[in-house]
Amino acid sequence: MKKEALSDRRKFILNMARGVGYAAIGGFLWSAYLDDAKASPLILRPPAAIPEDDFLKTCIKCGLCVEACPFDTLMLAKPGDHRPIGTPFFTPRETPCYMCEDIPCVPVCPSGALDESSVTVNGHLDINTADMGLAVIDENSCIAFWGIQCDACYRACPILGQAITVEYSKNERTGKHAFLKPVVHADACTGCGMCEHACVTEKPAIFILPREVAMGKAGSHYIKGWDKKDEARLKNAHAIHTTTNVSKKKAVDKLNSGLEGLLDE
Amino acid sequence: MSKLWNNYRYLILRRFTQIGLLVLFFGANAWGWKILTGNLSSSEILGVIPMSDPYAVLQMVAAGAVVATDLLIGVAVVTLFYFIVGGRAFCSWVCPINLVTDSANYLRRVFDIDRAQKTKQPITRNMRYWILGLSLLVSAFMGIAAFEFVSPISMMHRGIVFGMGFGWAAIALIFLFDLFVLKNGWCGHVCPLGGFYSLLGKFSFIRVHHLEENCTLCMKCKVVCPEKQVLHMIGKESLPVLSGECTNCARCIEVCDDDALRFSIRDFIQNKKMGE
Ligand code: SF4
Ligand code: SF4
Ligand code: SF4
Ligand code: SF4
Numbered sequence: 001m002k003k004e005a006l007s008d009r010r011k012f013i014l015n016m017a018r019g020v021g022y023a024a025i026g027g028f029l030w031s032a033y034l035d036d037a038k039a040s041p042l043i044l045r046p047p048a049a050i051p052e053d054d055f056l057k058t059c060i061k062c063g064l065c066v067e068a069c070p071f072d073t074l075m076l077a078k079p080g081d082h083r084p085i086g087t088p089f090f091t092p093r094e095t096p097c098y099m100c101e102d103i104p105c106v107p108v109c110p111s112g113a114l115d116e117s118s119v120t121v122n123g124h125l126d127i128n129t130a131d132m133g134l135a136v137i138d139e140n141s142c143i144a145f146w147g148i149q150c151d152a153c154y155r156a157c158p159i160l161g162q163a164i165t166v167e168y169s170k171n172e173r174t175g176k177h178a179f180l181k182p183v184v185h186a187d188a189c190t191g192c193g194m195c196e197h198a199c200v201t202e203k204p205a206i207f208i209l210p211r212e213v214a215m216g217k218a219g220s221h222y223i224k225g226w227d228k229k230d231e232a233r234l235k236n237a238h239a240i241h242t243t244t245n246v247s248k249k250k251a252v253d254k255l256n257s258g259l260e261g262l263l264d265e
Numbered sequence: 266m267s268k269l270w271n272n273y274r275y276l277i278l279r280r281f282t283q284i285g286l287l288v289l290f291f292g293a294n295a296w297g298w299k300i301l302t303g304n305l306s307s308s309e310i311l312g313v314i315p316m317s318d319p320y321a322v323l324q325m326v327a328a329g330a331v332v333a334t335d336l337l338i339g340v341a342v343v344t345l346f347y348f349i350v351g352g353r354a355f356c357s358w359v360c361p362i363n364l365v366t367d368s369a370n371y372l373r374r375v376f377d378i379d380r381a382q383k384t385k386q387p388i389t390r391n392m393r394y395w396i397l398g399l400s401l402l403v404s405a406f407m408g409i410a411a412f413e414f415v416s417p418i419s420m421m422h423r424g425i426v427f428g429m430g431f432g433w434a435a436i437a438l439i440f441l442f443d444l445f446v447l448k449n450g451w452c453g454h455v456c457p458l459g460g461f462y463s464l465l466g467k468f469s470f471i472r473v474h475h476l477e478e479n480c481t482l483c484m485k486c487k488v489v490c491p492e493k494q495v496l497h498m499i500g501k502e503s504l505p506v507l508s509g510e511c512t513n514c515a516r517c518i519e520v521c522d523d524d525a526l527r528f529s530i531r532d533f534i535q536n537k538k539m540g541e
Pocket of ligand 1: 068069
């Protein structure tokens, strides 16, 4: 039995459907690849970069920031770098950001992916307000925590005394030496990576992570009673009272309830 | 000598432009030249005139980015330029991938691979428009400029200016695809940027024009044209090439020994007036 030839109309519809099918497959593969390419939470961006999600859609990958940096800090991700292709990043252990006062990498950005206003204070560029990431110390491998004297990261920091301080404490093991332990202060650290670059250990004991990765979050329901500003959050707050069967009675009555029999004896 | 010039003048000019632009971009990054900074995605001439890839910005818009004024001005500059000179002049005079696909094509002719593959081309040239549409959809869906993350054009250009990484692999892939799998495979069928510029160049002023009286039907032009469907009028009618898919590479003009093809603005306008 021979099948009837397809009518032109039918052929057209079938071809259209095939086209749409191919496009759907292509779209899925493409999206899957992009999803993977986007997922690079440990990437460090140039100063003044807007939040990562927006950065990925806004940066046009022109490399003008890369060309502007006098220290060759910034790189555009190449295939094989395992980072979103074409976007600028830096690797502090190799070349940190030297925190140029005039921040040449930022004003050249044509796309707004680097936002000048975020590093401008009173009409002047201020690199100390940049936020590329946060230095994190691994106290297990930092030799200063072992009691060996080292302040390489402390001295390397462009805002030393604020972003890193050294904390002195008694070394109980020897009884006659002090620990000089570096401490990073999250509010001042810009994430430039000078400390990571300077660290003397084989793999750096202090390293920069994107702030979202490096920091936790306590939530808004904890209040620092000793901090006037934080305490002010309580000002217009009012308590919420929930009444349950149990809480209808006074606490003491509740605790003593069911004991009546015992007391009688 | 003059025959050499006559047969290759546009090719020489084209290579000169193509490579010259790469050298300027490379020099900006390597030696701090200020003539042409950035790359094909976005750049500046002498630090003053901005230029941006309109297709990249279109994807960014689809992705939901807030597009900065600087970029929009750059887009206007580039769009206006290619609107006038013919969109796909980008493909043959600027795009670095053209060097790759042209050499694949050249080898095809040398080894006669064309004739070995007599079967019908399996993929439609309209695929680029499908991919163009798809790229905008995927951009909107994923919230990033979808083609920019896979574009071998940007990869190669960035690679030359900023360092290649494994970008070589993408370029080699295109070369092999064009050489062994599909004639004019990438530029003529797949590349959505080429598709974009085809649409943009539909109305441009600079056109190749065919004079039917001079044509001896040798068909050298069709052999050398990367988009030979645009030359459908050869030997039939005196018409300008109206398709935006013509890359304005002018190879057809110089391989024609009978002066049946030439660049012309006037003929195009005249033809338009007469209702084509
Ligand atoms: S602030 Fe200076 S060193 Fe740091 S990335 Fe920008 S240009 Fe480079
Ligand atoms: S200058 Fe701006 S748009 Fe260009 S690569 Fe740097 S961050 Fe991206
Ligand atoms: S990253 Fe290191 S060097 Fe830079 S500010 Fe923070 S602690 Fe200092
Ligand atoms: S340089 Fe490294 S080991 Fe030394 S104190 Fe700094 S973090 Fe610790």
